[in-house]
Amino acid sequence: MTIQIEFIADDGQRRTVEAVEGKSVMWAAVENGVEGILADCGGCMTCATCHVIVPEDWRERLPPPTSDEDAMLDMTAAPREPGSRLSCQLVVTPQLHGLTLKLPPTQY
Numbered sequence: 001m002t003i004q005i006e007f008i009a010d011d012g013q014r015r016t017v018e019a020v021e022g023k024s025v026m027w028a029a030v031e032n033g034v035e036g037i038l039a040d041c042g043g044c045m046t047c048a049t050c051h052v053i054v055p056e057d058w059r060e061r062l063p064p065p066t067s068d069e070d071a072m073l074d075m076t077a078a079p080r081e082p083g084s085r086l087s088c089q090l091v092v093t094p095q096l097h098g099l100t101l102k103l104p105p106t107q108y
């Protein structure tokens with residue numbers, strides 16, 4: 001089954017990509033050239049440049065952040081928002097098909 005995830009840039013540009021089950025949402029963005037996800041650390045959770053904002057109606061459907069992710073979310077370049085997550089920590093599952101993520105105005 002195809003799992004599609006949409007990214008909305010700060011300027012409103014939308015990009016839908018195909019995500020691979022078992023990989024992270026961050027990889028889906030990077031492998032498809034989505035601008036606005038830097039992922040400098042490659043998913044080691046040390047950079048916070050894979051920051052995304054999950055819309056309210058999706059927040060309950062995602063596993064909550066671990067305490068490590070929660071701590072790193074305080075290091076994002078753009079201010080943390082209620083739906084802020086690190087996309088390298090979101091594992092793609094078929095349930096994520098149709099997920100729309102906002103990108104923050106900056107990652108650095």
Ligand code: FES
Pocket residue numbers: 026039040041042043044045046047048049050086087088089
């Ligand atoms: S890619 Fe570095 S924290 Fe997610």
